[in-house]
Amino acid sequence: MKHLHLLFANLKRKKIRTTLTIGSFAVALFLYGLLVAIHGAFYQGVELAGADRLVVINRVSLIQPLPISYRDRLLQLDGVEAVTHANWFGGVYQDEKNFFPQFAVDKDTYRQMFPEYAITDEGWNAFLADREGCVAGAALAERFGWEVGDRIPIRGTIFPGTWEFNLRAIFTGTRPQDDTSQFWFRYDYLEERGPEWVKGLAGWYTVRVADPDRAAEIAKAVDRGFANSAWETKTEPEKAFAASFAKQMGNIEFLIMTIGTVVFFTLLLVTGNTMAIAVRERTGELAVLKTLGYPDLSILTLVLAESALIAVQGGVLGVLAAKAISPGLAKALPGFSFYLPPADLVRGVGLALAVGLVAGLLPALSAMRLRVVDALRRV
Amino acid sequence: MVRVDGNGNGTSLIRVRNLDKKYQRGSEEIHVLQGLNLDVEQGDFVAFMGPSGSGKTTLLNLLGGLDVPTSGSITVAGDEVTAMSAKKLTGWRARHVGFIFQMYNLIPVLTAFGNVELPLLLTRLSKAQRRKHVETVLDLVGLADRMHHYPRQLSGGQEQRVAIARAIVTDPTFLLADEPTGDLDRRSADEIMELIGRLVHEHGKTVLMVTHDPRAADRAHAVLHLDKGVLVESAGEAPRR
Numbered sequence: 001m002k003h004l005h006l007l008f009a010n011l012k013r014k015k016i017r018t019t020l021t022i023g024s025f026a027v028a029l030f031l032y033g034l035l036v037a038i039h040g041a042f043y044q045g046v047e048l049a050g051a052d053r054l055v056v057i058n059r060v061s062l063i064q065p066l067p068i069s070y071r072d073r074l075l076q077l078d079g080v081e082a083v084t085h086a087n088w089f090g091g092v093y094q095d096e097k098n099f100f101p102q103f104a105v106d107k108d109t110y111r112q113m114f115p116e117y118a119i120t121d122e123g124w125n126a127f128l129a130d131r132e133g134c135v136a137g138a139a140l141a142e143r144f145g146w147e148v149g150d151r152i153p154i155r156g157t158i159f160p161g162t163w164e165f166n167l168r169a170i171f172t173g174t175r176p177q178d179d180t181s182q183f184w185f186r187y188d189y190l191e192e193r194g195p196e197w198v199k200g201l202a203g204w205y206t207v208r209v210a211d212p213d214r215a216a217e218i219a220k221a222v223d224r225g226f227a228n229s230a231w232e233t234k235t236e237p238e239k240a241f242a243a244s245f246a247k248q249m250g251n252i253e254f255l256i257m258t259i260g261t262v263v264f265f266t267l268l269l270v271t272g273n274t275m276a277i278a279v280r281e282r283t284g285e286l287a288v289l290k291t292l293g294y295p296d297l298s299i300l301t302l303v304l305a306e307s308a309l310i311a312v313q314g315g316v317l318g319v320l321a322a323k324a325i326s327p328g329l330a331k332a333l334p335g336f337s338f339y340l341p342p343a344d345l346v347r348g349v350g351l352a353l354a355v356g357l358v359a360g361l362l363p364a365l366s367a368m369r370l371r372v373v374d375a376l377r378r379v
Numbered sequence: 380m381v382r383v384d385g386n387g388n389g390t391s392l393i394r395v396r397n398l399d400k401k402y403q404r405g406s407e408e409i410h411v412l413q414g415l416n417l418d419v420e421q422g423d424f425v426a427f428m429g430p431s432g433s434g435k436t437t438l439l440n441l442l443g444g445l446d447v448p449t450s451g452s453i454t455v456a457g458d459e460v461t462a463m464s465a466k467k468l469t470g471w472r473a474r475h476v477g478f479i480f481q482m483y484n485l486i487p488v489l490t491a492f493g494n495v496e497l498p499l500l501l502t503r504l505s506k507a508q509r510r511k512h513v514e515t516v517l518d519l520v521g522l523a524d525r526m527h528h529y530p531r532q533l534s535g536g537q538e539q540r541v542a543i544a545r546a547i548v549t550d551p552t553f554l555l556a557d558e559p560t561g562d563l564d565r566r567s568a569d570e571i572m573e574l575i576g577r578l579v580h581e582h583g584k585t586v587l588m589v590t591h592d593p594r595a596a597d598r599a600h601a602v603l604h605l606d607k608g609v610l611v612e613s614a615g616e617a618p619r620r
């Protein structure tokens with residue numbers, strides 16, 4: 001690449017314009033990064049769902065409970081390996097807007113059902129030894145500055161009174177996207193302290209099947225088994241469950257994505273236009289290069305490379321900024337975890353490159369087709 | 380010997396026969412060159428003169444392989460230029476033609492060195508060899524000390540000297556200059572003509588130059604006038620305008 005210096009000299013030609021063009025690429029790709037992170041936040045549950053797990057809820061609705069006795073009946077079904085259950089607590093920590101999910105979980109089975117969450121044995125044993133114990137996800141603990149040993153008061157909304165828990169362990173995700181904003185405490189404590197009606201009721205069950213390929217079939221068998229009872233069930237693979245949950249939020253997501261996409265493409269059009277102008281201004285110089293015997297292909301490459309270089313620089317800046325800022329998004333939208341997978345970063349830069357090439361292509365082609373005599377007559 | 384009668388012997392470096400160039404402007408047809416003949420030998424220095432619009436630039440563009448004639452042929456050192464494909468012509472230009480323009484046409488973002496190096500980037504020369512060539516020609520045009528200046532930091536005369544260095548750095552078969560002093564004051568113009576004269580006399584270059592300036596034309600071996608689409612020799616019989 002003997003012409004590299006010419007390429008860089010061209011970039012320095014109008015420093016302000018080059019900087020602004022790189023800047024608008026950066027903004028567009030920053031936006032892209034945020035959109036990916038937001039999309040991921042809505043659908044992470046779907047992607048992360050265990051293929052070997054089913055969710056069993058009350059047929060009427062998610063908030064209707066199921067009898068605790070279902071646990072043993074589920075375990076007896078062919079192909080079912082393990083069963084656990086949890087209840088929604090719906091409490092408030094300090095302030096309404098400090099939302100995070102609290103689950104009253106079955107201490108004997110919950111941890112084994114979700115191996116994607118890493119908890120030390122020491123921490124888990126301390127949780128098992130304390131009726132008022134609780135476990136918090138790392139993101140949650142960080143958000144409120146909790147440490148193991150802290151006493152955490154949660155005001156019930158469904159269950160009256162202020163409940164105080166001792167933080168016994170903090171779990172982390174084994175994958176970067178894992179949701180560590182959850183709060184777990186013991187179901188036996190909920191039963192003991194809670195009102196009479198909650199006794200003997202589970203919010204939902206999670207079932208692990210031995211063979212993921214039979215998940216759908218077993219889900220049907222579960223619902224058939226409880227049909228025509230007072231508590232009919234609706235069973236779905238965890239993935240489908242997460243997907244229908246995400247769909248409820250779908251409108252918000254659609255709105256964000258639409259606005260974001262429109263802004264993104266507008267920026268690209270503006271950028272493409274700037275590049276076209278930059279090339280047109282240089283018609284005379286390109287004609288000189290052709291006069292000197294520069295082949296058409298070199299001219300094409302030179303213009304395209306310049307455009308691509310601007311795009312990639314901006315793209316890299318943009319996705320890195322998005323990557324840096326995405327963890328901070330969790331503060332604005334608690335309950336979601338925002339994560340930009342490296343593959344999406346690479347895809348973003350690739351996208352910028354593609355746009356840079358497309359934006360540069362028309363000017364590059366016209367530069368290539370330029371008739372030297374006409375161009376020289378103009379200068 | 381420079382001839383315009385189409386009867387040159389086989390030794391000419393540049394041989395032009397029956398060159399025709401017509402332009403279409405709307406419904407109007409402009410017949411700029413009408414069966415033009417020319418023979419130029421190695422080491423000749425030819426000046427083309429003629430009123431504005433007589434076709435001098437058109438002729439130079441055809442000679443330099445920048446444009447194609449309506450009919451007729453141009454042969455340079457045995458290669459028929461007018462029979463070459465566009466792609467082949469591009470390579471031919473790089474090897475055989477050095478262009479000098481009225482407006483210098485330097486690349487503003489490159490230094491004098493960078494501008495002169497441009498044609499060499501199309502060759503197989505190593506970086507060190509390129510550097511040596513560039514330094515040699517910049518020294519020849521008297522700008523060794525302005526090597527790292529940008530065009531905007533140079534005077535018009537200096538810019539034109541950089542352009543001349545760029546034209547000769549590949550040691551082309553011949554040089555084409557379109558009003559090389561047209562944009563310069565008298566002193567700079569004299570310096571440039573002095574330089575071009577040295578290129579011809581001391582370095583044996585073949586130069587074909589368009590000029591409006593009789594003083595510049597005086598330095599040439601032959602002054603040819605473009606008149607009604609053909610060249611005529613200025614041996615007194617052709618009126619000077």
Ligand SMILES: Nc1ncnc2c1ncn2[C@@H]1O[C@H](COP(=O)(O)OP(=O)(O)OP(=O)(O)O)[C@@H](O)[C@H]1O
Nearest residue numbers: 402403404409411430431432433434435436437438
């Ligand atoms: N691309 C073109 N299309 C139409 N007409 C053209 C084109 N190029 C040149 N001409 C016409 O051909 C004629 C010769 O033009 P040319 O530029 O060769 O003249 P010239 O002798 O170089 O003039 P000057 O001294 O002003 O530079 C002019 O009438 C010009 O208008």
Ligand SMILES: [Mg+2]
Nearest residue numbers: 435436437557
């Ligand atoms: Mg002209």
